[in-house]
Amino acid sequence: MDSLLRLAVVLGISLPVFAVQAAEHVEHEVPVAQAGGSGPGEPTRRNWFGDPFLQLSKDIADCPLPAGPFITEAERRVQSHNRAERGTTCWLTGSCERPNFYRYDRDIAEALRKSLSQAHPFANTTVWATVQGRIVFIEGCVRDDRVAPRIEAFVAALPHVQRAVAIVYSDPASRPPYKLRFRP
Template identity: 45%
Template sequence: MRNWYNDPFFALSVASSACPQPLGPRMSKAEADDDAHYRVERGTTCWLAHKCTKPNSYLYDADIANAVRAAFSGDASLAGTSIWITVQRRFVYAEGCAPAAFDRAALERRLAAIADVEQVFVRLAADPRAPLPYKTLTTAPAASSTPVH
């Protein structure tokens, strides 16, 4: 399992080691090979529909990731949270753990307000021991028998 396409994936905050890290963009080689055609198709659809100025929507991801880091750097609202960010095709995924009182809607609004973000998915658990709303390395489908190099 690895991040074959180098999609931005980073910790926005880490308050608890009990919170399982999301799978994020990691996948098996077989999954990456299977996904290759769809990534090309989905990536160029934005440009073909005249909704993007760049020829592939994945080309926005690094800038979006940098803007997320800058927008939340030292942000006190993240106290007590463990949140990882994945950016793929102008979509931002915020996954991890946050207290029940954490304002998930405010996080979603702030992420959605970042330039070039098309959609935001917030998947946070209040209890890291309960079923999680996101996949982790331990909940990911078993990797194929194809060796990973």
């Protein structure tokens, strides 16, 4: 993305807002093979779009790390069109005050951080949140599956959140219901 942004600047071409945001906020480039268990030549996963990703709790040891917003370059190409379309359609239809659906995400993540500093509503869990287009995905481990609706309600009550989805599990012997950052 850096080379694309540089080329656009040199040629005087304006890029869509989402492309510039992605170039400015790429973080945490992590080769999948670094975690072990992955074969050589595995593609690098990056947070191409700069989506907020934060750990909300860490009470359960050995909970597998979700992939969150970290995707391969091939996955980025597949998601780019849909993200651009969703990002601007919201504003064009008048259902968003901001010109891009994804511009709410950092504020949502900050509100989530602040609310967690005042209370610890996710006791007996190890969960992470990914904020993408006003939807908050909460992934990880819980001691009791019945906590999922409470987690969703807590997050959904934050400003600008359109939907909260808890993808959690309580049986450590079972396979996680979410995509993992690293292959076991």
